Amino acid sequence: MELTGAEIFVRCLADEGVEYVFGYPGGAVLHIYDAIYKQDKVEHILVRHEQAATHAADGYARSSGKPGVCLVTSGPGATNAVTGIATAYMDSIPMVVFTGQVPTSLIGNDAFQEVDSVGITRPCVKHNFLVKDVKDLAETIKKAFYIATTGRPGPVVVDIPKDVTANKCEYSYPKRVKMRSYNPVVKGNQRQIQKAVELMLEAKRPMVYTGGGVILDRGAKQLTDLVKKLNFPITNTLMGLGGYPATDRQFLGMLGMHGTYEANMAMHNCDVLIAIGARFDDRVTGNIEKFCPTARIIHVDIDPASISKNVKVDVPIVGGVSSVLKDMLEALATNGGKPDQTALAEWWKQIEEWRSVDCLKYDRSNNNVIKPQYVVEQLYEVTKGNAIVTSDVGQHQMFAAQFYKFDKPYRWINSGGLGTMGFGLPAAMGAQFANPKDTVACVTGEGSIQMCIQELSTCLQYGLPIKIVALNNRYLGMVRQWQEFFYQGRYSMSYMDALPDFVKLAESYGHVGIRVEKPEDVRGALEDAMIKYKDRCVFLDFVTDQTENVYPMIPAGAGLNEMILV
Amino acid sequence: MRHIISILMENEAGALSRVAGLFSARGYNIESLTVAPTEDPSLSRMTLVTRGSDEIIEQITKQLNKLIDVVKLIDLTEGPHIEREMMLVKVKAATPELRDEIMRLTGIFRGHVVDVTPTTFTIEMTGEGDKLDAFLRALTVSDILETVRSGVSGIARGEKRLSL
Numbered sequence: 001m002e003l004t005g006a007e008i009f010v011r012c013l014a015d016e017g018v019e020y021v022f023g024y025p026g027g028a029v030l031h032i033y034d035a036i037y038k039q040d041k042v043e044h045i046l047v048r049h050e051q052a053a054t055h056a057a058d059g060y061a062r063s064s065g066k067p068g069v070c071l072v073t074s075g076p077g078a079t080n081a082v083t084g085i086a087t088a089y090m091d092s093i094p095m096v097v098f099t100g101q102v103p104t105s106l107i108g109n110d111a112f113q114e115v116d117s118v119g120i121t122r123p124c125v126k127h128n129f130l131v132k133d134v135k136d137l138a139e140t141i142k143k144a145f146y147i148a149t150t151g152r153p154g155p156v157v158v159d160i161p162k163d164v165t166a167n168k169c170e171y172s173y174p175k176r177v178k179m180r181s182y183n184p185v186v187k188g189n190q191r192q193i194q195k196a197v198e199l200m201l202e203a204k205r206p207m208v209y210t211g212g213g214v215i216l217d218r219g220a221k222q223l224t225d226l227v228k229k230l231n232f233p234i235t236n237t238l239m240g241l242g243g244y245p246a247t248d249r250q251f252l253g254m255l256g257m258h259g260t261y262e263a264n265m266a267m268h269n270c271d272v273l274i275a276i277g278a279r280f281d282d283r284v285t286g287n288i289e290k291f292c293p294t295a296r297i298i299h300v301d302i303d304p305a306s307i308s309k310n311v312k313v314d315v316p317i318v319g320g321v322s323s324v325l326k327d328m329l330e331a332l333a334t335n336g337g338k339p340d341q342t343a344l345a346e347w348w349k350q351i352e353e354w355r356s357v358d359c360l361k362y363d364r365s366n367n368n369v370i371k372p373q374y375v376v377e378q379l380y381e382v383t384k385g386n387a388i389v390t391s392d393v394g395q396h397q398m399f400a401a402q403f404y405k406f407d408k409p410y411r412w413i414n415s416g417g418l419g420t421m422g423f424g425l426p427a428a429m430g431a432q433f434a435n436p437k438d439t440v441a442c443v444t445g446e447g448s449i450q451m452c453i454q455e456l457s458t459c460l461q462y463g464l465p466i467k468i469v470a471l472n473n474r475y476l477g478m479v480r481q482w483q484e485f486f487y488q489g490r491y492s493m494s495y496m497d498a499l500p501d502f503v504k505l506a507e508s509y510g511h512v513g514i515r516v517e518k519p520e521d522v523r524g525a526l527e528d529a530m531i532k533y534k535d536r537c538v539f540l541d542f543v544t545d546q547t548e549n550v551y552p553m554i555p556a557g558a559g560l561n562e563m564i565l566v
Numbered sequence: 567m568r569h570i571i572s573i574l575m576e577n578e579a580g581a582l583s584r585v586a587g588l589f590s591a592r593g594y595n596i597e598s599l600t601v602a603p604t605e606d607p608s609l610s611r612m613t614l615v616t617r618g619s620d621e622i623i624e625q626i627t628k629q630l631n632k633l634i635d636v637v638k639l640i641d642l643t644e645g646p647h648i649e650r651e652m653m654l655v656k657v658k659a660a661t662p663e664l665r666d667e668i669m670r671l672t673g674i675f676r677g678h679v680v681d682v683t684p685t686t687f688t689i690e691m692t693g694e695g696d697k698l699d700a701f702l703r704a705l706t707v708s709d710i711l712e713t714v715r716s717g718v719s720g721i722a723r724g725e726k727r728l729s730l
Contacts, residue, residue, distance in 0.1 A: 182634050
């Protein structure tokens, strides 16, 4: 039987196993919305802004490992989605974004709500398609999911003109697709893996540095096995938190610009660096000239272009993280060797010395003002470390990364690469849909939350019991911090004046609002949010210290060993 | 250093802009770029001339390989290869002396006169860039009315080939 393009579209999603589509209707996608109306296999979640649709799909993907799906209309629908697409691209998140397009006969005509969606999104997608013929629709959708979820994952945009959704053809969804131009390598080169294992065993001051690739490729278990077996110290990037249990002794905390003293010092002084699923981002390396001066470097990554891009490496291994780690464990067992235990003991002694600096300490004596770090610590305790935590971007993001100890992957969800304010709340929605039984907390600031505040309406519509933990210091905190350090305290435009009453705002959307002004009330408010208002969306407005800064900090141009400490 | 990168890619709308976009987004330079379908109409062959350190060229080839539409590529400058560029030059040729001189120069450079009017000649010439530059230098600047160059095409010497 022949189906319309719109019917084919929803059938494809159902056959692909898509549970949720995050989207917003409009003229160019009306046929598709009609087809969605007539079926019940795929559930459509109506957001309040297309940016939120992409972030929600992103949060769904990050917390479940499955691709996120969105659907937006042409023109402004597509342009509003661009920020979310770029966010997913920078963090390699599997996502398929469908954009409506004006009918093929009008393309290039400056038609109503027409933009060149393929052109606009090209620099921030893994790949994109314009479907010009309904006969190509099903195969293109299959390809989109295949490309988005394999190799180094990323967002794929499929632009569908309105007439393509009306035209008819026979439907069959391909079981698999083969593309001669796209064959990602999964298995690492065995000789390189051997070499890496030999180098690891020679190490006197080893350091393991892992990133988002471990999470994306489900390699946390193998990583933990390897690191435990070798008794090596390990650090995670901002994107890699949860890849190794944060409460474990061998974990040195996050590294980089706001990383811990022990992690950064161990990086700087190591003699063998094992980088796994991480990409030597500038926020991690600091001044590249001063990066790991004494280390020989092993780098495992699925993307060959990430290897030796910023830092020249000695043993490159192209492959999927979990497959390579599995092979490394085997090679290690076959080799039978052990690292130099005396040297390793000496190295650990040095690391413990660095750790004893207690670089994340903050003033706990002040009973009059709430410290943002304290709120995150209490959140960790109240949720017993089991919450899914999303964040926006700024000081609160760093405090969450530093003070919430993630023992498991898929629990820490933030915009690491692009640094997108407004990400936290819609990402939390996506995470809540993927994990209906889990506590989802959005750690945010009074600046960031206002960038997608309209999603409180979506939370009401779908009864999402998200806990918004706003660290409200009436400043764009990270901007203010840089202005204090590097612009002699000229706080240009970083003061957040004329804030709304967040409690009333939350209540007007039908949620619970709680304002907390004293340190002694922090714990109780969090417990109320998690227990008393378990099934409600709660906006916790914590009035925090306006002058608190994120430490340690590596200033621009400095090396990892040149941190500013408290 | 100058590199000639030869790319076999899907003959799809937008494939060229993906390559061009990659170069501008990452700040690589393109000296010349030519592209046309191959004997297999589903494939296009692109020849791209660029400059950069070894590290930059390595990144360029890796980033190009990452593009979904790119099927295969080689850096021709890594081995013996032939490179050619085609040029069309329109010159003033209004006097018998000038016409003789241009015919002679064209002969020396192994070009062809492909169009003639009472006042102009149009010359077709193929060769490496240096040769084309030399020919242009040999002409009197004020006599050159128009030049069109195709950009470099290249192929590896011997049995080495870029194909599926």
